[in-house]
Amino acid sequence: MNLRPRNLLLSLAVWIAGAVFAMSAFAQSDPLPSWNDGATKQAIVDFVAAVTKEGGPDYVAPARRIATFDNDGTLWVEHPMYTQLAFALDRIRALAPDHPEWKDTEPFKSVIAGDTKGVVASGKKGLEDILAVTHAGMSTADFEAIVTDWFAEAEHPRFKKPYTDLAYKPMLELLAYLRANGFKTFIVSGGGIEFMRPMTDRVYGIPSEQVIGSSIVTKFEMQDGKPVLMRLPKINFIDDKDGKPVGISQYIGKRPIAAFGNSGGDREMLEWTGAGDGKRLMMLVFHDDAEREYAYGPANGLPDTHFGAFPQSLMEEAGERGWTVISMKNDWEEIFSFGE
């Protein structure tokens, strides 16, 4: 070999250039840049590698790569209250001028006064009354327009951003990463199916036909020779807890191989997903970051909540069944796309 200084220098330059190129290629190819390195991120990457490796022992054909995601608290913020409840309360305040009688009737009186405790005190009956006037009595097309308008104008009280900006950046990356690997991604939420659909495609890249949620009864009617679907004040389906596997079976007809949730309402969906043969991935987002988002349990001694409670028993079941708990604080480098 002819190791002259000039050649050495050249070799070194080539080596450095190569290393820089390799590092930048690696950085560019990291599909989950908002996830901190560690066991949680690795669990995702390992799972995807295993089920997509043709000829491997864990290979799953693309048609069976079904991943289901809860929405509130899993894909976007659910505090200080579910977004759909914020919509309903705003809607009542908007309709109040046409309903002078609401000033003296609960739960409307409390809603108009901004008295959240009074609303909560009105209980199940109060919530049904709110649902009836805000979600029923119009056509599906009119409801879609109302929801779309609200999303365009409403702002989250703490973050001062449209609610649709409050999708978690790491979860958006996860959705895109799964889809790039042949997965079909579905939302399976306790939220209203027709409340979510006007925004899921734009925010999550999930088309309306892959959104499963709670619903009220709709009725086909002819109005002036034109068919409409009218929304009735009657519950059709509650897509929560043991309703989630039922909804998945009804809408998808296949068992997911990956499921993502964040609360007691997602327990049965993860159980159902995990009970299938072959490799599975079950994950729960745990809200332990009061500084950048919110912190609530009651698991691990965090405050209890009406919205998205994560009971200690769920934490224990996660440990027993090998579900991964995502620590928002430790596993997520960034939470929102707009920066914190």
Add this chain to the structure above:
Amino acid sequence: MNLRPRNLLLSLAVWIAGAVFAMSAFAQSDPLPSWNDGATKQAIVDFVAAVTKEGGPDYVAPARRIATFDNDGTLWVEHPMYTQLAFALDRIRALAPDHPEWKDTEPFKSVIAGDTKGVVASGKKGLEDILAVTHAGMSTADFEAIVTDWFAEAEHPRFKKPYTDLAYKPMLELLAYLRANGFKTFIVSGGGIEFMRPMTDRVYGIPSEQVIGSSIVTKFEMQDGKPVLMRLPKINFIDDKDGKPVGISQYIGKRPIAAFGNSGGDREMLEWTGAGDGKRLMMLVFHDDAEREYAYGPANGLPDTHFGAFPQSLMEEAGERGWTVISMKNDWEEIFSFGE
């Protein structure tokens, strides 16, 4: 020019070769070879050309290219009885040895005796009893296995072929043609959703998550620590007549731009599809070919039927609203893939 005989001959040979090549390319590129040339086939081709022409006045983005298909009588044979009813009757005969009491109880007595009139005479209550013992009381997984086994063994009484061979070849071509043009194809059937799903992907290329149908209630249960979905003898949803637009709204969340049916049960689906803005395609298969398949109405004076009746009022509405009626006899060059 130097037109020597040899050159002329060469030019002619090149021209002929070109023409032959062009003709064969055209023949190969006909996406609907089992459809006879004429107004019906042209209506399909013109519609697809219009909605896929970027920049054209009728252009529809791929995400909105939703096409819905009834199943029985539209995609496959529904005579002498619905395939699902044939399954239920076979199932009762298979279960009969374990139920000696059925020999003296209607509707089972008539089913076992092969007395179709007796079955029909047992009415709605009889049908509910048949449904309860053949479609409920087992897990969704067990039901899927029962249906899959039945499809592998059962034979159509006239065509002596598995029921899954009785899909209409022109409709299979139409499904493939639409999908090749960016459409998402859905089944919207009065038939049972879990009865269809075991075969729709293989037969129609339609995955389970794009199958909408009637359903019974399922219930999430833990059995020995393992979650199952049990099928209960209780109707959940009837996806027929005015239920079809409701099912479409519930499952898809978008209005189709094309819809295909064959009976009074599809009327509302076609009305709902046609009521949207922009170019639409609504078609009804009319069974007027007793020789190659079946002929029934009662429209146009053909015999009335319990299965897939096409009333005269539907024929009139088709004319008024500009829906295309497909004559099986005249529009279809071939009906089945196995040849007639």
